[in-house]
Amino acid sequence: STEDPATTLKVCAHLPPRLLRDSVTAATIALDYKWSLLGLEPGTPAWQSAKHKTHLRSANRLQELCFRNGGIYIKLGQHIAQLEYVVPEEYVKTMRESMLKRCPVSSYEEVREVFAKDLGESPETFFAEFDPVPLASASLAQVHAARTHDGQKVAVKVQHDHLTDTSVVDIATVDLLVNALHYIFPMFDYRWLVDEVRESAPKELDFLNEAKNSEKCLNNFRRLSPHIASSIYVPKVYWNLSTSRILTMEFMDAKEVTDVRGIKEIGIHPVDVSNLVSKAFAEMIFKHGFVHCDPHAANMMIRPMPQDSRKFFGWKRPQLVLLDHGLYKELDYTTRISYASLWKALVFADAKAIKENSVKLGAGEDLHALFAGVLTMRPWQRVIDPSPDHLVLDRKTTDYSELQDYASLYFSEISELLRRLPRVILLMLKTNDCLRAVNHALVGGTSLESFMIIGRVSSEAVLDAKRMSSRSFLNRLMIWLDEVMLEARFFSLKLILFFMQLRNLLPG
Numbered sequence: 001s002t003e004d005p006a007t008t009l010k011v012c013a014h015l016p017p018r019l020l021r022d023s024v025t026a027a028t029i030a031l032d033y034k035w036s037l038l039g040l041e042p043g044t045p046a047w048q049s050a051k052h053k054t055h056l057r058s059a060n061r062l063q064e065l066c067f068r069n070g071g072i073y074i075k076l077g078q079h080i081a082q083l084e085y086v087v088p089e090e091y092v093k094t095m096r097e098s099m100l101k102r103c104p105v106s107s108y109e110e111v112r113e114v115f116a117k118d119l120g121e122s123p124e125t126f127f128a129e130f131d132p133v134p135l136a137s138a139s140l141a142q143v144h145a146a147r148t149h150d151g152q153k154v155a156v157k158v159q160h161d162h163l164t165d166t167s168v169v170d171i172a173t174v175d176l177l178v179n180a181l182h183y184i185f186p187m188f189d190y191r192w193l194v195d196e197v198r199e200s201a202p203k204e205l206d207f208l209n210e211a212k213n214s215e216k217c218l219n220n221f222r223r224l225s226p227h228i229a230s231s232i233y234v235p236k237v238y239w240n241l242s243t244s245r246i247l248t249m250e251f252m253d254a255k256e257v258t259d260v261r262g263i264k265e266i267g268i269h270p271v272d273v274s275n276l277v278s279k280a281f282a283e284m285i286f287k288h289g290f291v292h293c294d295p296h297a298a299n300m301m302i303r304p305m306p307q308d309s310r311k312f313f314g315w316k317r318p319q320l321v322l323l324d325h326g327l328y329k330e331l332d333y334t335t336r337i338s339y340a341s342l343w344k345a346l347v348f349a350d351a352k353a354i355k356e357n358s359v360k361l362g363a364g365e366d367l368h369a370l371f372a373g374v375l376t377m378r379p380w381q382r383v384i385d386p387s388p389d390h391l392v393l394d395r396k397t398t399d400y401s402e403l404q405d406y407a408s409l410y411f412s413e414i415s416e417l418l419r420r421l422p423r424v425i426l427l428m429l430k431t432n433d434c435l436r437a438v439n440h441a442l443v444g445g446t447s448l449e450s451f452m453i454i455g456r457v458s459s460e461a462v463l464d465a466k467r468m469s470s471r472s473f474l475n476r477l478m479i480w481l482d483e484v485m486l487e488a489r490f491f492s493l494k495l496i497l498f499f500m501q502l503r504n505l506l507p508g
């Protein structure tokens with residue numbers, strides 16, 4: 001993967017210990033499952049308990065492997081941490097508790113080395129000030145505060161050294177690990193995750209690609225969603241101070257999206273933030289077809305809308321700052337419209353359309369109900385329940401252990417579903433999970449308002465598609481009628497929401 005002989009030597013030196021560690025971990029995990037479940041009747045309480053304990057032990061082993069190997073492995077661990085209800089809960093929890101928090105930190109010497117290799121000089125040459133202590137460190141890079149010679153405060157994201165050199169070896173060894181486990185346990189099929197990392201890692205490791213994505217994202221909002229474009233922001237890129245491993249951008253002074261107390265302190269209501277996040281991602285998914293696929297809390301910031309002193313019921317309007325544009329997915333037109341139609345059907349509990357669009361996306365007739373369940377976290381009976389809040393997940397009223405039981409009960413069906421769905425939809429599931437976690441932190445669940453937003457934006461995308469393909473007067477009339485019906489539906493939902501809020505305000 002490299003032309004520099006010294007680096008080639010280093011890469012070769014990485015291979016044997018990684019392969020050895022991978023093989024030992026894979027073999028230990030495989031043997032543990034075989035041994036612990038030996039002679040137990042699947043589905044019985046004894047089997048469930050043994051499986052739970054083995055999942056926990058294996059998740060810890062995998063986590064240790066990720067830390068020991070570093071680099072792409074940490075990225076893989078982060079993927080797993082965000083696949084709630086898609087991979088067993090024990091893995092999600094273990095990875096979530098560690099991967100998003102414990103990240104590698106490069107020394108300032110290593111940072112200077114990256115600068116010397118990429119720009120030919122040390123950071124001090126390019127910046128008037130450069131803080132040697134990173135303000136944040138993540139899986140692939142760390143971010144330093146700096147000031148340009150003309151006095152602008154900037155954030156400089158510097159990639160951990162040698163990541164690009166070891167990524168090929170990393171992916172090859174992960175591939176081996178996952179394939180070996182799949183060979184032993186045909187039910188364990190996460191080869192798609194490796195394919196995904198193989199495809200996305202080189203893109204994520206190229207910061208010029210990330211910079212281009214950030215500008216494209218903002219342009220899409222301006223072109224395709226002008227009504228909310230001013231509420232979305234991405235830091236300005238300093239192209240002359242950026243390379244594929246160094247990204248210099250405007251410094252953002254804003255709160256992390258889930259910092260509820262901090263957000264309130266700057267005069268912004270968490271419900272407005274939750275609605276803005278839902279709107280922004282619904283627009284990206286259903287209308288732009290170009291989607292930020294890593295929307296975890298650390299990648300979204302909130303600040304008051306600049307140059308806007310207006311207040312609504314005493315609260316300022318929020319602006320959402322999107323960071324980390326390394327991982328984007330494009331939905332082709334047909335997939336985007338089928339996905340929008342599916343979400344529209346889910347929000348309006350339209351069983352026939354749910355089935356039709358699930359089949360179009362590849363879930364198959366037999367697994368459409370499970371697909372709906374994975375997307376909404378609700379059992380099928382609840383998905384098709386016509387009450388307006390049928391999809392709402394509320395911290396107070398939802399029994400999460402029931403959801404987790406559901407995921408573990410249908411483990412093999414979920415694996416089969418994941419095998420059938422296109423990878424781009426799997427990434428949408430991950431985006432979905434990240435957004436659910438953000439909404440959870442902000443408002444304690446996915447509110448009826450969030451679903452109304454998803455319903456509205458997905459319906460608009462479906463109507464736009466119909467409009468584009470219809471020529472005759474009769475067709476246009478039908479579309480107009482559809483629009484009127486839709487508005488009537490949303491009006492009644494808003495009324496219900498209003499009365500629900502009123503009921504919550506009343507004592508008792």
Ligand SMILES: Nc1ncnc2c1ncn2[C@@H]1O[C@H](COP(=O)(O)OP(=O)(O)OP(=O)(O)O)[C@@H](O)[C@H]1O
Pocket residue numbers: 135136137138139140141142143155157235249250251252253294298299323324325326
């Ligand atoms: N422009 C900026 N202004 C202020 N802080 C920033 C800026 N860019 C990044 N940061 C801080 O640095 C952190 C890490 O940045 P970023 O998410 O881009 O790195 P990463 O290596 O791609 O992370 P990940 O592990 O999510 O892939 C952010 O969570 C944020 O706290």
